[in-house]
Amino acid sequence: MTQNHFGPTRLDAALVPLIAQKWGTPVYLHDRAFIEQSCDQLLNMPNAFGLHVRYAMKANSDRTVLRVVTGKGLDLDCSSVDEAARAHSAGIPYDRMMLTTQEVPLGQEREELEGMIRNGLKYNVCSLTQYRLIADFAKQAGIDLSIRVHPGASGGGESQTRDTGSEYSCFGVHLNDIPTVVEMARDKGLRFTQVHVHIGSGGDPEKWRENIDRELGFVRSYFPDAGTVSFGGGLKVARMPGEKQADINELGTYAAARLKEFKEQTGRALRMEIEPGTFVVANSGYIITRVMDKKLTNEMNFLLVDGGMELLSRPLLYGSEHPISIVGQDGTLRSSEYDSYSVGTATPYGIVGRCCESGDSVRLDNEGTIVPVQVAEAEIGDYVVIGGTGAYSESMSPENYNSHRKAPAVMKMKDAELVLIRKRQVREQLVQNELDVDL
Numbered sequence: 001m002t003q004n005h006f007g008p009t010r011l012d013a014a015l016v017p018l019i020a021q022k023w024g025t026p027v028y029l030h031d032r033a034f035i036e037q038s039c040d041q042l043l044n045m046p047n048a049f050g051l052h053v054r055y056a057m058k059a060n061s062d063r064t065v066l067r068v069v070t071g072k073g074l075d076l077d078c079s080s081v082d083e084a085a086r087a088h089s090a091g092i093p094y095d096r097m098m099l100t101t102q103e104v105p106l107g108q109e110r111e112e113l114e115g116m117i118r119n120g121l122k123y124n125v126c127s128l129t130q131y132r133l134i135a136d137f138a139k140q141a142g143i144d145l146s147i148r149v150h151p152g153a154s155g156g157g158e159s160q161t162r163d164t165g166s167e168y169s170c171f172g173v174h175l176n177d178i179p180t181v182v183e184m185a186r187d188k189g190l191r192f193t194q195v196h197v198h199i200g201s202g203g204d205p206e207k208w209r210e211n212i213d214r215e216l217g218f219v220r221s222y223f224p225d226a227g228t229v230s231f232g233g234g235l236k237v238a239r240m241p242g243e244k245q246a247d248i249n250e251l252g253t254y255a256a257a258r259l260k261e262f263k264e265q266t267g268r269a270l271r272m273e274i275e276p277g278t279f280v281v282a283n284s285g286y287i288i289t290r291v292m293d294k295k296l297t298n299e300m301n302f303l304l305v306d307g308g309m310e311l312l313s314r315p316l317l318y319g320s321e322h323p324i325s326i327v328g329q330d331g332t333l334r335s336s337e338y339d340s341y342s343v344g345t346a347t348p349y350g351i352v353g354r355c356c357e358s359g360d361s362v363r364l365d366n367e368g369t370i371v372p373v374q375v376a377e378a379e380i381g382d383y384v385v386i387g388g389t390g391a392y393s394e395s396m397s398p399e400n401y402n403s404h405r406k407a408p409a410v411m412k413m414k415d416a417e418l419v420l421i422r423k424r425q426v427r428e429q430l431v432q433n434e435l436d437v438d439l
């Protein structure tokens with residue numbers, strides 16, 4: 001426990017006022033070294049017959065993040081045609097992308113998609129409708145497909161909203177429909193060379209292992225042409241003390257053993273693919289906010305900070321917990337939930353943002369009531385730093401609510417240099433698509 005550091009990356013608290021003074025608050029911060037270490041860890045996952053790692057770019061789709069991650073050798077999983085186009089505009093070729101989407105692109109978007117596929121984008125069929133729309137094109141262009149299977153078994157974490165495998169979610173072609181789609185493909189002479197399942201985010205590693213067994217079962221029954229099997233993303237990270245992170249070595253060792261078994265039984269050596277988002281970036285990110293005001297009610301002591309749900313919606317959406325640190329105006333770390341570090345007595349504060357929304361807080365219970373966070377006594381002008389915000393924060397937030405402008409992002413490079421990677425939105429951008437019509 002050192003006084004000047006906090007968080008899994010041991011980010012120096014002294015940087016906080018430097019960043020805040022230079023670029024203002026609220027501001028997102030990313031630690032490049034951390035992202036690269038996560039990539040290395042994933043690329044070194046034990047495997048039997050080869051490993052391919054795709055980064056699920058919806059976790060954080062910023063171009064600098066994409067360049068860092070692909071620079072390490074990870075490819076991408078895109079969740080929409082626009083996401084693929086966005087990655088391409090960052091200089092990433094289509095042959096490094098797979099598209100796994102709920103969309104059924106039509107018209108011009110459909111043509112665009114066909115162009116992407118011709119340039120090497122892998123299409124992951126996620127519904128019967130998608131199959132019917134793509135089949136003729138794939139056949140004529142001589143392109144093999146991937147298929148996402150809905151396993152009818154759940155896998156998500158603490159929240160039903162992140163479970164993508166249960167009967168109450170609708171991702172992929174349901175197992176019930178697999179015989180039909182396999183037969184249609186066989187009749188057409190199309191091949192599914194990859195089978196994919198993603199059961200959800202942040203769940204129990206046991207679910208991840210169960211999914212491997214189940215998935216290999218239906219690869220064996222239905223997919224004779226599959227050479228690659230994707231076990232999806234969903235590798236859990238520990239944001240808060242006491243949470244348990246997925247053990248990449250242990251999961252890889254398990255997967256490798258099952259794949260070797262599969263080879264002994266069938267003679268088929270399957271390459272393994274994984275597509276984590278959270279694991280790559282979650283703990284590389286922080287949000288730096290500034291205490292603007294303090295208020296007291298009969299029930300709660302409040303710190304009002306200048307960024308909340310419009311920067312990070314996970315507490316409101318999922319009840320997720322993110323570790324809070326208090327950094328003084330002089331850059332000293334005063335308290336950190338990462339390691340129960342606190343100077344002086346910890347005080348329970350309701351930490352709220354600036355949106356006109358009673359649930360705009362970083363800590364909420366299941367009913368959406370604000371839960372106080374135990375932190376060091378903080379004054380107006382001190383910093384509240386929210387940790388574990390590298391994934392699903394800037395890419396998934398109700399930005400511009402209350403007409404707040406999207407916050408800028410800074411990356412700490414490997415030589416500790418701080419670089420602005422995204423500017424703060426300007427006011428004009430809030431209204432740039434609105435038209436002045438005659439009234």
Ligand SMILES: *Cc1c(COP(=O)(O)O)cnc(C)c1O
Pocket residue numbers: 056058059077079100198200201202232233234235275276277278279391
């Ligand atoms: C969101 C998503 C992922 C990544 O999930 P994480 O929990 O961030 O690892 C992987 N695959 C698909 C298809 C997804 O939709």
